[in-house]
Amino acid sequence: MLIPITDRIKMVKASSETGLLVANSLLVEDDLTLLIDTGFGRENAEALKDFPVDYLINSHFHEDHVMFNWIFPEAELFVPQEDQEGISSRQTYIDWYGFQILGGQTVQDWIFEAFEWREYQADQVFTDGHKWKVGHTTIQAVHTPGHTQGHYSFWLEKERVLFAADVALTKTGPWYGNITSDVDDFISSISRLKALKPQVVVSSHRSLIEKNIDEQFDRYLAIIFEREEKLLSYLEKSRTPEEITAQKFLYGYQPAQLVQAFFERVHVHTHLKRLLNLGWIEERDGRYRSTR
Ligand SMILES: [Zn+2]
Numbered sequence: 001m002l003i004p005i006t007d008r009i010k011m012v013k014a015s016s017e018t019g020l021l022v023a024n025s026l027l028v029e030d031d032l033t034l035l036i037d038t039g040f041g042r043e044n045a046e047a048l049k050d051f052p053v054d055y056l057i058n059s060h061f062h063e064d065h066v067m068f069n070w071i072f073p074e075a076e077l078f079v080p081q082e083d084q085e086g087i088s089s090r091q092t093y094i095d096w097y098g099f100q101i102l103g104g105q106t107v108q109d110w111i112f113e114a115f116e117w118r119e120y121q122a123d124q125v126f127t128d129g130h131k132w133k134v135g136h137t138t139i140q141a142v143h144t145p146g147h148t149q150g151h152y153s154f155w156l157e158k159e160r161v162l163f164a165a166d167v168a169l170t171k172t173g174p175w176y177g178n179i180t181s182d183v184d185d186f187i188s189s190i191s192r193l194k195a196l197k198p199q200v201v202v203s204s205h206r207s208l209i210e211k212n213i214d215e216q217f218d219r220y221l222a223i224i225f226e227r228e229e230k231l232l233s234y235l236e237k238s239r240t241p242e243e244i245t246a247q248k249f250l251y252g253y254q255p256a257q258l259v260q261a262f263f264e265r266v267h268v269h270t271h272l273k274r275l276l277n278l279g280w281i282e283e284r285d286g287r288y289r290s291t292r
């Protein structure tokens with residue numbers, strides 16, 4: 001379903017599907033046609049498959065953002081330099097998710113099957129500040145790492161429209177469930193996007209956001225620190241990662257238990273890394289404890 005933002009800019013609202021995570025896309029129809037992300041669900045894939053897309057862009061390497069790249073074989077595919085390998089190589093994808101290191105074999109199998117996962121070779125890579133001019137509209141890449149190392153948002157300055165991608169402003173809060181995710185980078189990225197002062201935010205996982213945008217960025221950021229408070233007070237006694245994971249402080253909302261347990265474990269891993277770097281916790285014999 002297409003939701004107009006301006007005459008030329010539309011949000012592709014993901015069609016809901018059971019058993020599959022879907023994500024909204026941004027479509028710009030100007031002299032050239034540009035599409036960001038393709039995890040919009042089968043219904044949209046059917047509707048858009050003969051659509052003449054000139055530039056196809058992926059915001060990052062996750063399956064719910066690249067799934068239907070293959071329906072646009074004529075488009076020039078642009079992927080983030082830092083995430084390129086996670087899109088082109090199955091093994092790198094596995095490594096970055098931490099499936100092998102943190103015991104996620106079942107989740108890995110589920111993703112590869114449910115998303116009909118495939119490798120994609122990019123025509124071009126982009127980095128921070130890259131601009132696509134497609135006629136009257138200019139789209140600028142804004143590097144917003146944290147969720148993944150090569151996560152990007154997209155800024156349409158003239159129209160003050162921001163495609164935030166997975167700086168998603170969801171009630172559940174920031175997702176940093178890859179072993180390559182970085183909580184500190186995520187914090188900086190939220191601030192970077194807020195500072196742009198967008199009038200409209202397109203999130204990959206929400207409806208169009210046009211109201212209280214500053215407050216929504218603040219709230220989203222605050223969730224990280226609320227999780228952290230719970231974590232630190234639990235770590236007044238020394239705990240193993242398994243014990244911490246069982247508390248479900250960080251992520252704990254996915255409907256499927258199996259998926260939840262794995263991604264909670266990875267969130268614990270990435271958040272402990274931040275606290276170790278800050279010197280707020282210490283590790284001894286595989287147990288973690290607050291030093292504050
Ligand atoms: Zn993602």
Ligand SMILES: [Zn+2]
Nearest residue numbers: 023064166204
């Ligand atoms: Zn996503």
